[in-house]
Amino acid sequence: MAEVLTGVNGQILRWARENYNMTPGETAAAIGVDEARYLRWENGEEFPTYAKLKKVSEVLHKPSALFFFPEPPQIDNVKGDLRTLPGEVSNRLSRQVIQAFETARSYQMDLQELYGVRQSVLALRHTFPTEQEALCQYFRDRMDFPISAQKARHSDKVVFEIFREKFYELGIYVFKDAFKDNSVSGLCLNDDYFPIIMINNSMSFARQNFTLFHELYHLIANTSGAEIIRDDYYIYLDEQQSHVEKACDSFANEFLVPMEDFKTELKKQPLDEMRIADLASLYAVSKEAIMYKLYTMKIITPADYNALKETFYGDAIRNQQKKPERSGGNYYYTKLSYLGSKYTGDVFSQYFSGKIDSYRASEMLHSKVDHLPKLESVYFRGVK
Incomplete structure (x- = not known):
C-alpha cells in the first residue's frame, strides 16, 4: 500500500500552481491524477503519496520540502518584472515560459558569482543616442561589426553567434533554451550588471537574430520583456506599453536591415518573390523582416503585409526534423x-x-x- 503523506500544505500547492498560471485541471493532468483529487490536496482534505509529491515537485518546479512549509515563501514573482505586459497577457504566459524566466534569474546569480561586480554597457544608458538610426550605429560601432560584415557571412546561424559573442563583450549575456512553447520567441531580464537575454531555440535562426535585438531594445529602454510571436495581444496594451513593443520591433528591424543600405540593395535588381528571399538571406533575417521594411517604405500596403502574417508565424519556427547525431552525443x-x-x-x-x-x-x-x-x-x- 502506497504511503500517504501528512502535513503537505495545500496553500503552497495553490501558490505554486498559480505562479505558473496553471488551472487545477492542467496541474492534475500533468501530475497524473483527476482534478477532484488534486483539489482535495489543495483544500487539505487529502494528501498525496510520496510518489505523487515527487511528480508535483517536477511539475511545479519546486523542491518537495517546500510543500511542508507553514506558508508560501516570499519570492518575487517573475511576472512582476514584466511592466511592459499587462496582467491580461502576463497571467496567460505558460508554465514553460515562466520557467524560462526563472532560468534567466538563475543565470544572473551564476554570473554574479563568476564575475563579481562587472558593469554592463547598459549602465551607460544615459549616454546613448536617442534617435533610432544613431542608436543603431552606436551599437554597431561598439560591437565593431559593420553591416558589410554581417552581409558577407551568408548564414543567419553564423551571424547570430557573432552577435552573441559581441553582446557578451558588452556585458549582455545571451542564453538559449527549449521553451516548449512556440508563442514566445525570447525574453530578457533587465539589470545594469548582468542583463540576460533568453532565446527560444525552437525558432528559426533568422527569427533568433530579430529576437536578439528586440530584447536588446527592451534592455536599452530599462525594461524586462518577452517577444510574443503573434501581435493580437496588442489590444491589451496601454499606450506606453504599445509604444515600447513597437519601438523594440522597429529598432531590431533598423539594426539588422539599415534603411540606407536597404535602399541601395533595392536598386540592384527588380523586386519579386525570389529577390525578397535573397534579401532575407543577405541580411540574415526572415522574409517577414524584409516585408516589414517594404511596408514601412510604403512599397507594399498594410493589407499585403497582414495577408502574409500566418505564413510569417509558420516561418518563425525551425524545421524540427531529426538530424543524424554528431559523434559525442x-x-x-x-x-x-x-x-x-x-x-x-x-x-x-x-x-x-x-x-x-x-x-x-x-x-x-x-x-x-x-x-x-x-x-x-x-x-x-x-x-x-
Missing part, C-alpha cells in the same frame, strides 16, 4: 549551444583553477555532475 552539443562558448569557457576556467568544485560547475552549466567530463570533452574539441 547530441545532448552535449545542444547544451553547449544553449550556454554559449564564452560562458562555458569561463565556468570551466573557474573549475580548473579550483575556485569552484564540480558540483557548482555542473550547476552553473545547468547539467548533471556525471555529465561534466563529457561536456568538457565536447567543449574543448570545439574550441581547438
